[in-house]
Each structure stands twice: as C-alpha cells, then as structure tokens.
Amino acid sequence: MDLEKYLKIIGDSYFGYFHYLVNEMFYPSWTNYFWWLLGMSIAVWLLEIFLPWRKDQAIFRKDFWLDGFYMFFNYFLFSLIAYNAISNVAVEAFNDFLALFGIENMVAIHIEAWPRWGQFLLLFLLADFIQWNVHVMLHRVPALWEFHKVHHSVEQMGFAAHLRFHWMETIIYKSVQYIPLAMIGFGLEDFFIVHIFATTIGHLNHANLRITYGPLKYILNNPIMHLWHHVKALPEDRKYGVNYGITLSVWDYLFGTDYIPHEGRDEPLGFDGVEDFPKTFWQQVSYPFLKVKKNENGKEGFPKAPFEQQMKINETDTL
Numbered sequence: 001m002d003l004e005k006y007l008k009i010i011g012d013s014y015f016g017y018f019h020y021l022v023n024e025m026f027y028p029s030w031t032n033y034f035w036w037l038l039g040m041s042i043a044v045w046l047l048e049i050f051l052p053w054r055k056d057q058a059i060f061r062k063d064f065w066l067d068g069f070y071m072f073f074n075y076f077l078f079s080l081i082a083y084n085a086i087s088n089v090a091v092e093a094f095n096d097f098l099a100l101f102g103i104e105n106m107v108a109i110h111i112e113a114w115p116r117w118g119q120f121l122l123l124f125l126l127a128d129f130i131q132w133n134v135h136v137m138l139h140r141v142p143a144l145w146e147f148h149k150v151h152h153s154v155e156q157m158g159f160a161a162h163l164r165f166h167w168m169e170t171i172i173y174k175s176v177q178y179i180p181l182a183m184i185g186f187g188l189e190d191f192f193i194v195h196i197f198a199t200t201i202g203h204l205n206h207a208n209l210r211i212t213y214g215p216l217k218y219i220l221n222n223p224i225m226h227l228w229h230h231v232k233a234l235p236e237d238r239k240y241g242v243n244y245g246i247t248l249s250v251w252d253y254l255f256g257t258d259y260i261p262h263e264g265r266d267e268p269l270g271f272d273g274v275e276d277f278p279k280t281f282w283q284q285v286s287y288p289f290l291k292v293k294k295n296e297n298g299k300e301g302f303p304k305a306p307f308e309q310q311m312k313i314n315e316t317d318t319l
C-alpha cells in the first residue's frame, strides 16, 4: 500500500475542507451551503414564531442551543474534524481494492445523457429510498438504535431538532449509499438544489408547525407525520417505530409503516427512560460507545436483540 499517497489524501482533505469552510462562511453566494442553512433556518424559525402549532412552546424551546450546535457540527464541523479525510481515504482504498480485480470504473448505469431533471429525480428517489431503509435499520438493530437515540431524545420539536443526531449516523448513511450512488456516478451533494430541498423538508418535519401539504402528504414527509415518528408511546404492534420517511413519506404508505391516529399536537416525545438520557453534546456523542449493560453473566456489551435473548433462554432450558 502506498502510505505516502494516503497521507497526502488526508492532508489535502483537511486543507481543502478548511478552505472550503472558511470560504463558505466569509463569502456568501447563492450556492453557498452555510448561508443557505442559516437563512432557511431563520425562515422556518420565523414561521414557528408567527404561526406556532403548540402556542405555549417557548421561542427558545428546550435544547434550542444544543440543537443549534448539532446543526453546525453535523453539517460542517464533523467533515472538518474527521469525515472528509476518512471518506476520501475509504474511497481511494475501495478503488485500489477494485483495481486488484481490474475494475477501473464503478459507474454501471449511465444516465449522463438523460435530461437534467431526470437525473435529479432518479438520484433523489434512490437516495431517499436507501435512507428510508437505513432509518428502519437504525430502529431495529439494537446497537444502531443506541446511536439513533440521540435524535429521539428530542422532547420538544423545533426546526433545529432536525440535525440533532450522532455523527456515527453520517458514517452509516453515507457508507450504505456509497456503492449504489457510485454506480450512477454521482451523489446527492452534487446537486445543490436537491440537497437544499431535502434539508428544508427536514427542518419543516421537526418544526412547530401544523402543515401536511394537503394531498401531497402521501408523497412528502411533514410535521404531523414526523411528530408521530418521535412519540414516546408507540402502538403495541409497532414497537420498533412508525413513519420512517426522511424527505418522502411515500415509502411508509407503500410498506405499511405509516401511522397517524390523530394530529397528536401534545403527544409526549422521546423513548422510555428519555428523562435519564445524557443532556450535553459530549455526553450524548460518547454515550453509545460507553453504553454498557451488565447481562446475566456480568459481561459488558450492547443490549441483546430480542431473538438473541430468546436463544439464551432456550440454551438454559436444555442444560
């Protein structure tokens, strides 16, 4: 392995991203993520202030500043600290690995000749469907759920809750999306408008607003639908979760995971034991790694999946 090449990639990643971020912050333009995120956040916040759904919710709601920090961290800082370097190295290593088998190019489906809107649409649908599946896994796999709990520790919904999530989720989502998207030769970030649209819908999903977009609710995720994703008391037969949609709600309607029994404006949010969940950024991001549970043998580890516990019972039965 060419160590020097990889060290150079790491160096360039830090240098490049630092310059990108400084540039984004100090030179506003129409295709600038930093200022778009800020402007759009303020716009959704103003809607919350003037047209609130829960009228007694404070303008600076519970965890407003914590979520504001998460927003900046997950959108920009994490890339600077680690993600950019890790992903550039991983992509290079993956390409080197493919080269061992004589594969030079991963692009398998050629859509460059498609009209631009067709490329948009395919990429958007594909990325959103993959995300929906990953989100389902975050709820169903116990070790992944420990990371996803950070997002579900939101007890009062507001636009900034959108980007309260553990940085590990970025790694999980991007890793799963990498191969399918590389096969068509580009990613979501390549389309500024698609990325900003998805971020806006995500902000609105968490906002203190009573919006469903009328008949479009069967296609687009919305604040009422996503509020039910965050409720504490899930129905007995849906204990893993409901309404997994990210930008689109259509997957939930197609796969029967939709659930909106009523508007649910004041439903308690979170999960069992959310009161005891860590409250600060550093505690929350280190929590899943430290989370240990003493099982019957006194060993430490992640809580077992229900079927593993079942197997354990059967083993003792036969002994």
Ligand SMILES: [Zn+2]
Pocket (backbone or CB within 6 Å): 135, 139, 148, 151, 152, 229, 241
């Ligand atoms: Zn979730």
Ligand SMILES: [Zn+2]
Pocket (backbone or CB within 6 Å): 151, 162, 206, 226, 229, 230
């Ligand atoms: Zn959410």
